[in-house]
Amino acid sequence: MTDCIFCKMISGEMTPDVVLETDQVLAFRDINPQAPTHVLVIPKRHITSINDLQAADAELVGQLYLAAQQVARQEGIDEDGYRTVMNCGEKAGQSVFHIHLHVLGGRAMQWPPG
Ligand code: AMP
Numbered sequence: 001m002t003d004c005i006f007c008k009m010i011s012g013e014m015t016p017d018v019v020l021e022t023d024q025v026l027a028f029r030d031i032n033p034q035a036p037t038h039v040l041v042i043p044k045r046h047i048t049s050i051n052d053l054q055a056a057d058a059e060l061v062g063q064l065y066l067a068a069q070q071v072a073r074q075e076g077i078d079e080d081g082y083r084t085v086m087n088c089g090e091k092a093g094q095s096v097f098h099i100h101l102h103v104l105g106g107r108a109m110q111w112p113p114g
Helices: 005-011 055-075
Strands: 018-021 025-029 037-043 082-085 101-105
Touching (some): 018 055
Antiparallel strands (some): 037 101
16 A cells, blocks of 8 residues: 555655564554553554454464564563553544554553543
């Protein structure tokens, strides 16, 4: 997708602050962090939103969570706790339409989210 900023990060056209990369996923620091640790984990293949996931993507979705687990360990937030969030659609707060798992930690989290 030529107009997708996250695809540009994968292609190298943009250079995020990468914290983890595998053959299937890329994890980088959010440009507008909402917590001391705020990392986005994205698939290297463009998928617009959760609504576009197919059964064949199940393994890839698992890879996003395994990457989140590794990021949390690297960042030293795995023991204290962290939150993973994937927004779907504008009303839920999705602003970049390439699926991404937020990994937030380093502070206490509120529930329910606003
Ligand atoms: P969402 O609102 O759930 O779609 O999350 C999109 C996230 O992408 C937001 O937290 C933004 O701060 C983040 N973001 C947007 N542009 C960039 C960028 N160039 N580099 C890193 N994070 C970005």
